[in-house]
Amino acid sequence: MSRSSVTDKQICKISATFSCLFSCFHPQKSFFKANPPPPPSSEMGGYEVDDCRGVLKVFSDGSVWRSTEPSFQVPVVDDGSVLWKDVLFHQPNNLSLRLYKPAAPRGCEKLPVFYYVHGGGFCIGSRTWPNCQNYCFKLASALRAVVVAPDYRLAPENRLPLAVEDGFTAVKWLQSQIVASEPDPWLVESADFSRVFVCGDSAGGNIAHNVAVRLGAGSKSLEPVRVRGYVLLAPFFGGTVLTRSEAQGPVDAFLNWELIDRFWRLSIPAGDTMDHPLVNPFGPISVDLEPVELDPILVVCGGCDLLKDRAKEYAERLKNWGKKVKYEEFEGQQHGFFTINPNSEPSMKLMQIIKDFITQYSI
Structure with a gap:
């Protein structure tokens, strides 16, 4: 087979095959555990x-x-360079978040706050899963940030919009800390509440988008907290009309269509479709985003991710409407490549892109 005859679909299939082979020969990198x-x-x-x-x-x-x-069989890599602790942020629903910050402060520096909302199709996942914790260690260390990793209620026991509401509540929790009579010193002594970034991975990316729309540019309702931008990592969007990458993606992809469809069936409100406003940002009954003022958004997706076409369309539409949106695509990468192998070259490149985004919009 000549190089010129290899299609995108074949490249992604080859990539998926090598990922599986890698996990077989490196047990510590296996995707799933019994x-x-x-x-x-x-x-x-x-x-x-x-x-x-x-x-x-x-x-x-x-x-x-x-x-x-957890479904991911990876060891937690905690070398002591990052401190962390759990905090209950919503007692009625028993929801907690995990806070991280570099162990070695540099003078009296205040660190940006970086939310990381985990993925899992709205159905699985947790702040406590080792893949999530390891990535948060990386984020806190590489970005020199206070990382906030909240949990949210999962479907099918708790269908949308509850996960989105919980994500918004987790961001509002930050505001409650800064105005509290006795705020948590572990947090307030390190965090710069005027430099907050909300990042979400997959389903978390969907939550981050919906939080961005709800808060609008400037996040006035959060004052004195100020959200500066949003990072959407392979955002989990959908629609009743399939995109090319969804319809033609390889069946052995890390996130294949069968699993995508199952996640949506279990998480969408009963009787609704994948054109629900929280699922499809451009659906027939969704809010018109053209007049909505939004803070800057970074959208990232792997070239072999079935969610790629929706992520790219999302970024392009918003950019054409005058929003500050940047799209980054990583050729040959599967869904969630940055947490599956956070030390890979693409993952390290992504970390630098996120760091540059934070620097650009922290001023």
Whole structure:
């Protein structure tokens, strides 16, 4: 096969194959781990109808089983260079977030605040999963930032819009800290509340977008907190009309169409479609974003990600409407490449792009 005859789809298939081979020969990089088996279907009151990466199973009677273990089998790499702790940010729903900051301060410097909202198709994932924690270590160290990694309620037990509401509540929590009579010194002594960036990965990227639209440019409702920009990493958007990358993406992709479709079925409000306003930013009943003023947005996607076409269209439309939007695509990379292998060359390049974005809009 000549180089010129290799299609994008073939390149992505080759990339996926090498990723699988890499995980086989490097056990510490394996994607998934064995989880405790769920109770027999008879005990759950029905038969299994959906399985999400082995950590979430849905049964015909609507009952749900969740594993207590994460789906990613990677060790937590905590070398002490980053401090971290958990904080309850919404007591009624028992939602916590994890805070990170560099262990070695540089004089009296105040650090930007960088939210990292995890992915998982609105159905799985947690701030406590090792892949999330390792990436937050990297973010705190490389960006020299206070990183805030919140959890949110998951579907199908808690369908949209609850995850988006929880993401917004997590950002509002920062405002409550700065105006509190007794704020957390661990946070306020290090954080620059005038330099906040909201980043989301996959489903978290969707949440970040919806927070951006709700707050608008300048984030006036958060004063004295100031959001400067948003980073959308492979944002999880959808629509009833499939894009080319969704329809023609390889079935063995890390995030293939079968899994995308399952995540949406389990998370969209009952009776709605993938043109729901929280799912499709440009759907027939979605808010017209052209007149909406937004803070700067960085959109990132892998060239082999089935979500690529939607991410690119999102960035291009907003840019054509005069928004400050930058799109970065990483050739040959799968969905979530930056957390799967945070030390890879593309992941390190992405980290520098994020750092430059923060620097550019911190002034």
